[in-house]
Amino acid sequence: MRRAIVLALAAAPWLQAAAQAEDPVAAEFDKFRAVLEQDNPAELFEAKGEELWKKPRGPKNASLEKCDLGLGPGVVKGAYARMPRYFADVDRVMDAEARIVHCMIALQGYTYAELAKAPFSNANRTPDPVSIATYVAAQSAGLKLAAPQGHARERAAYAAGEELFFYRAGPYDFSCASCHGVDDKRIRTQPLPNFTKPAQAIRAVQGWPGYRMTGGVMHTLQWRMNDCFRQQRFPEPGYGSEMVSALLTYLTVNANGQAYRGPGIKR
Amino acid sequence: MRFATTAVLAGAVLAAACAGLQSDPRADARALMQRDFHARGIAGMDRLKEDAVQAACNAHRDNPPPALAEKLQNEQMAAIKWPADGKLLGDWKAGEKVAQSGQGMAWSDKGGVGGSCYNCHRIGPATTSFGTIGPSLHHFGKLRGYGADIQRYAYGRIYNAKAYNLCTQMPRFGHAGALTEQQMKDLTALLMDPASPVNQ
């Protein structure tokens, strides 16, 4: 299935510089990815998310423009790159999507039950928090990741997230580290970055939210964590839960200092 | 507190410290798991409970002291259920199908289990889409010989890889009830039958 009609594909002088790779094959993949990223259907969801952010909605008929993503009410630019972080009003660390869900509840009057019922995209439907997360993430595109560790609870979340990452359990004795704790391995043909190392941890975070060409669906890190636990043969993680935020804290802090490339596009 | 809905807090750590995470990451992580995971399909909360092997590997980040490793490996070995008829070789053609399938044991699985072997291993010559988490099994029998002792090693490894190397990433397919005896015999044949494409 062809994704695009291209009558004349010009040379693209504005191609983003491919990430430096020792491996020429990886460099070619980076170039290919950069071309795909120029016309990423994620932008459609970003546009939808912006509309959802600004429009008064829900039982309280309010917009999300007073939502505090950590940089003050309504400040969206740069917020995604500085999450997960501690929020005093809920007394816990939240990742971006968890925070968006919180704002939809607190400001617009939605309930957690209705937002958590079917939180992931399929061919027929993209849940609102997914589009909003795509919009919020796009406002941090190119910025250096800086998930804070200044608050004691942020440090506790990192440490708990690290424990979670290495916790082997279930019928297959898998942990996150089983696949993502070693260098230079792949599962089938899918390369497995080692998320314990900063230079590779960026690959846990960049590209999410991401548009998956298979099925044409928009997915976020909440989806990715859910799908990983499914494949680990674990029970299901709570959508937007503190546990998932802790795991995302571990991954993001490991990647801190590197530019966030996203929203992404995937096969 | 999580969201603006009532949440039932399980676990003494969280109940006592409603402010949430404290300074013991191990306890924090375990409390979070109890509260923030939920059962789905066949994946129940009992799956979070560490058995002796998982506890040892978790406590030592997969690098347990040799004495502890040997003790637990021996216990795992003693618990292996060998086929009653003494035959370890099944049908390699059926084994190839089991090796290819990635199904089984997840909450999304409705039935049918495979070994997911190609996720981690190079095995037969016809499949280039193999993973590299585990070593290549190409020419498994050809390199080691086709004797009864190697057959036993292959079957035993598939049944319970931890009996041989305590903190290996390879699942304990027989021990966990993930594969049937016949499926494990078929996989053993895939590796050990001189006629199998693996050994050509």
Add this chain to the structure above:
Amino acid sequence: MADPMKIRANLQGDVADVRVLMAHPMETGQRRDGAGKTVPLHFIQSISATLNGKPVFSADISQAISRNPVFAFKVKGARAGDTIAITWTDNKGETRTDQAVVRAGS
């Protein structure tokens, strides 16, 4: 109503490089849903483009094009500030028009 298109039109010399992202399910009529029912055919059949109201391009496309298609073409004789409008019509008769301004520079 269908979601808006995203249109970018950048000038390179006197040629506008136009890229369009269209939101559309592009159902082939072959896919089955979770219940096993065939999802009906629903795809963009024709696309057209105008520059300052003047037609510059039109095409008929098929359901072989995948969901949320990307469409790129070049228009000679464009200038910064010109308006590019894109219209699509699908097999159900639904239609959508969006426009963008041609921007100077690379």
